[in-house]
Each structure stands twice: as structure tokens, then as C-alpha cells.
Amino acid sequence: MTESAPQTLQRPLQRRAIALVSGGLDSMLAVKVMQEQGIHVEGVNFFTGFCVEGHTHAIRKKDKDKNKRNNALWVAEQLGIKLHIVDISEEYKDVVLNPKHGYGANLNPCLDCKIFMVNKATLMLNKARELAGEKGFDFIITGEVVGQRPKSQRKETMPIISRESGADDRLLRPLSAKNLPETLPEREGWVDRSQLHDFSGRNRKPQMALAKRFGLDDFAQPAGGCCFLTDESYSRKLADLWQARNERRYELDDIMLLKVGRHIRPAPHYKLIISREEGENRFLEGYRYQFTSITTSSCPGPLALIDGKLESDHELRQAAAIVARYSKGRTDDEVVVEVRDPSGVVRQLPVRPATPDQVSPEWMV
């Protein structure tokens, strides 16, 4: 039997943190700063349904050359950390539909969203500590920066996130820590506060400089962030969907379809989702068993889904004429379209393609 090592030779316990990884630069830097201090970090990425991800590029040809990669996975690989991806799309509905703290510039419920995500991470942290004891996790880190976002990342809202999420002082923001009260990991000496940062405001220069110091030069810089809810045109389509349904409700398929195609609403009770290219065509094809669809059969043309119900033959002809307008036969006297119901029953219909003045600009969602 070997004797246990004297106390002085025992290595201190390596502390472990869960990082909220979005795929952007800030969370990447936050992880790096922690790794530099010897903290073991694992990432968690939450799938809300509104994430702007590789698949959005995968659908559209114009984005073909962009890397079809999931940014969060890619970031995790660069950082050498494990990544747990969690589908929260179902529970997240309540965040989008009933944000206690309201919306940002568009339908982005950022403050509630952050509280929700940190809360989820806190539950994971608790579960992991129960399951794995010292191999569990000690604290949570995020890439938040004070003053960076008008709503969710103000100095006054940072403590709200810590408190309402239940993370309290186990939530550390390494990029802004020096602007914020000391947290548990700092007080316990697990991390050295003097080596944390004091970034604030919208100026990204300090982040760029830090990225350079870490040798990071390839990272996602999505113009509108990595969430469709911050996008004005997307939010408009979502609001239109709620208005048309007379209730604020959505399914995952609804919000996926808002990312694709041209949306035209000739009447309150139905809209057309018309593909703009081959990739979108293929994507929408997957929905033909759920929606009535229209495509042109006498010439190449788009695939369109009908979201809602056509109430008369006149409406069916109108919808068909609009679809024909986006086909190769738009200037022909007649185009034959194929109307297919979800069970696969097909009907051929000859129509005259709609002229530009027959498609009101107000119908464009």
C-alpha cells in the first residue's frame, strides 16, 4: 500500500466552468480568459429555433461558399472544449411570447432570453455537481459585456440576470468582471480577478485586441448577431404570422419557414411561401406533406406552399397566377400549374401569370 501524498504535494483541485457558447467572438474570448487561468471549461449551446446557423447558408445558393458550419461547434473545436447542444425550442416559446422584461428593437426578448439561458445552465451545473461531485461544475461564464447591448447588457441588468436566473454569484463575465461586483470564483481564489477584464460599451476594439493576443483571427461576425429575432424583416414576418392567426403562437416549423422564400399574403387567411431558388425548393419540398403546394408544370418554376386555407376557386386561381408570375413562363399567355394537397392528390390548372400590378406591394410580408 502506498501512503497518501503529504498535503503540500497535493495539486489544487482544477475548477470547472460551464460556458454559454453562442458561436460569436465574445463567448470565445471569455473561455480563453478562463483557460488561461487553468480553469477546465465545457461549453453549452442552446438551440432556440431562431439561431442563424449553417443551415441557413446551406439552403441558399448565394451563400454556398460560406462555410456550412455550425459556429458553436466550430468555436468549441478551436477552443478544445466539449460542447453540449441543448434543444430548448419548446420551452423557449414562452420567452418569446411572454417576455417579462419586454422586447428589444425587434421581437428579441434579450433580457428574458439571457435569464432563461443562464437559468438552464445553473440547473445543469447543479445536476452535474449532484452526479459527479468534484467532476461537476463550479460556476458559469458568459461573454457578456457591460453596455454592449442596449437592453440586456446594461450595468443595471447584469445583476438581474444573475439573480433571476438563480446563478447569483456563480455567474462570472470574464470580459467585464472588473466593472461588476466580485463573484464567488473570484472571492474563493479560483480565478484571479486582476487578470480579468473591464470591457464596456459598444466599442469592439478591446475584443479585437484580445483576439489578436490569443491568435484568433477567424471568427463569426454575423452582422445582425446570431439570432433571427434581432432581424427586422424576420420579426415582421413573425408578427404577421401572429396577426393572421389571431393569436400569438408558433410551432418550430413555422419559425423555420420564416427563414426561407418570399412570403406573400394576398388575404388575411392565407399566405404563399415561394422558393427563390433550387436549394429553397428542396427545403420546401420537405413540407409538401403538411401544406397544399403549387408548382408550375408547363415550364420551370418555383415551389410554393400555401400557409392557411384558400376559400374559393377564385383564390386558388389568384394564388396559382402569382406562383406562375415567378416562373420562367411569366410573360406567357398561359402557364399550367400543379396544385397538390398534403395527401398527394394533384390537380392541373391553366392560368394566366399575374402581372406586376396584380401583386400588391402590400402583400409582401
Add this chain to the structure above:
Amino acid sequence: MSHHELDARRLLCPMPVIKTQNQVNTLQQGDTLTVICTDPGALNDIPAWCRINGHAVLETREEGHEVRVTLEIGEPSIAL
């Protein structure tokens, strides 16, 4: 040790990865799993997820519009 299959057709990134991850959490070390997807992004993402989490990718294959990734489960991690 056993072989499993996961149908992730028509799901978009990151759902194929999430489904893969969730199924892997129920399997034993040394088991193999073939994931069938139609999102071309899965061709990069599933292998990336495997590399990060310590699972071996045995084969990736494109068949028409389908992508198949076969992996072997490595050491289990804490299922969060």
C-alpha cells in the same frame, strides 16, 4: 457492443447533431451509430461534434441528397 441507426432526415442543423448527441448519451462505449441526414451541413457538423466529444468517426458518405455518418462511441461524458 451493438450497432444503431438514427434517422435525422429532413432535420436542419443543429437538430441532427442534437439528436446524435442525445442518442449517444444512451449508448455504451464501443457501440456504433449511423446517422442518416439530408442537411448537407451534417457532413461537417457531426464529425466536428465527435472530435470535440471524443467519439471516433468511422465513415462519412454522401448518397444523392443523403449524408451518412458512422461513429463509434468513446468515453462517456457527464450528460448535461
